[in-house]
Amino acid sequence: MKSKFILFTLLLCQLVCSQNTVSYNEPYRPQYHFTPPTKWMNDPNGLVYLNGKYHMFYQYYPDDIVWGPMHWGHSESTDLLHWKQLPIALYPDKLGWIFSGSAVIDKDNTAGFGKNAMITIFTYHNDEIWKAGKKNTESQGIAYSLDEGKTWTKYQNNPVLNNSGEQDFRDPKVFWHQQTSRWIMALAVGDKIKLFSSPNLKTWQEESVFKPTEKSSELGVWECPDLFPMQTTSGEAKWIMIVNHGDKGPNGGSCTRYFIGDFDGKTFIPTQKAKWLDYGTDYYAAVTFSNTPNDKKIILGWMSNWQYATKVPTEIWRGAMTLPRELELVNDKNEYHLNQKMIPQFTGLTKPLFSQNQVATPFEKKEIDLSQSEVMFSFSQPTDAIISLSNTKGEVFTLTIVGNIVVTDRSNSGQTNFQESFAAKPQVMPIQDKITSVQLLLDKSSVEILLNDGKYSMTNLFFPNESYSVLKIITKDQIPLQQLKINAVSRIW
DSSP, rough: OOOHHHHHHHHHHHHHHHHHTOSSSTOOOSSSOOOOOSSEEEEEEEEEEETTTEEEEEEETTTSSOOSSSSEEEEESSSSSSOOEEEEOOOOOTTEEEEEEEEEEEOOOOOOOOOEEEEEEEEEHHHHHHTOOOSSSSEEEEEEEESSSSSSSEEETOOSSSSSSSSOOOEEEEEEEEETTTTEEEEEEEEEEEEESSSSSSSSSEEEHHHHHHHGGGOOOOOEEEEEEOOOOOOOOEEEEEEEHHHHHHHHSSSEEEEEEEESSOOOSSSSSOEEOOOOOOOOEEEEBBBBGGGGGEEEOOOOOTTTTTSSSSSSEOOBBBEEEEEEEEEETEEEEEEEEEEEGGGGGGEEEEEEEEESSSSEEOHHHHHEEEEEEEEOOOOOOEEEEEESSOEEEEEEEETTTEEEEEEESOOOOOOOTTTTTTTTEEEEEEOOOEEEEEESSEEEEEEEETEEEEEEHHHOOOOOOOEEEEGGOOOOEEEEEEHHHHOOO
């Protein structure tokens, strides 16, 4: 026990010391999005709420700014915005590296570790088996904490779910299914999702396989699934299956889509075609928090793309998370879709810089720091428009709304030559109705774009050599803006 305390103290000191050398103000460092103090980060893992705190674990390699043997980094927050960095939660062991997974609160002590134990369910990746050319490289393990995530004990009989021969067998998302009184695990296996059930998180049995009829294998490896129920504002109940894909997204590379359907405790059956959750190239590994107050569905993603994630021009750290978004299920003419909105807490970070009603167009605002800002406006009537962000170096990022498509262009946004496909072509999002409202969340090297109250979403990285300081909005036929607000957003560090 004494040795564990000493080890914990040393790790804590190491973390604090490393944080003291980090300014959180390095070039391109997001100021209100989560980033690790140093080194490599990708997928959010084990998103869970307990006793007033949101816990975010994440894929972390503490020795380099490129991907390597995976650990689980750990941070916590009371508001989903200001994050406190904590010591690494899970380290690789003889069974393998610690790949992605989820976390639950075992309220009824089904696993026998203790009432309200925080339990992580994760993938072991055995790189030695991988290098030997064999397929059974991955299995599922669990670990538990009885002190709200401060210290962790891995289950002595790991793995709890052995590989059955599939090469990609990972990223367990687990939840308690009240109707069957069993834990359900959604697991990405090749180009499909397998569903398992368990009474205690230790013994699992396969229930069904979800594999859509379309040629989904063309989307690359399936990863980071999620499965959860939601209700519309009118009380209609549906189940949502989220799947993240490693390649061939709507604008290239990593991507996230979702299916809406029904689930009976064993089988998920989609009732409409899949939809993309975000059309930008920098929204991946998105999953929801478990055990949230009022069962709100809050989703978080990794803000990057495997095409260039290891090459982006940052030096102290690599990887950022999106802002947490609250999901809303909407039934629009008998077709369901997910709206994504900023969590209400976000307004606490904002401070007005500019506000005006009935704004004539073309509109141009110069000498304004857009590097940490929120830009919101609505049109007095639906119209085509061009929105540009630029700086004195002539670098520009554009958002174009024309007809039934939305287009973003970062070809001249700043540094782009670190990878050939990063700015090779504009990104296109089809839309079903006219755009009436725009929300841009700008943070040093990224923009999250939410249109029509979150019905449409695009997330993009960019790396300008100087902060954008000019906002220009042009509308077709000079249709005025009904309202325009520009807010500064406070840093969270």
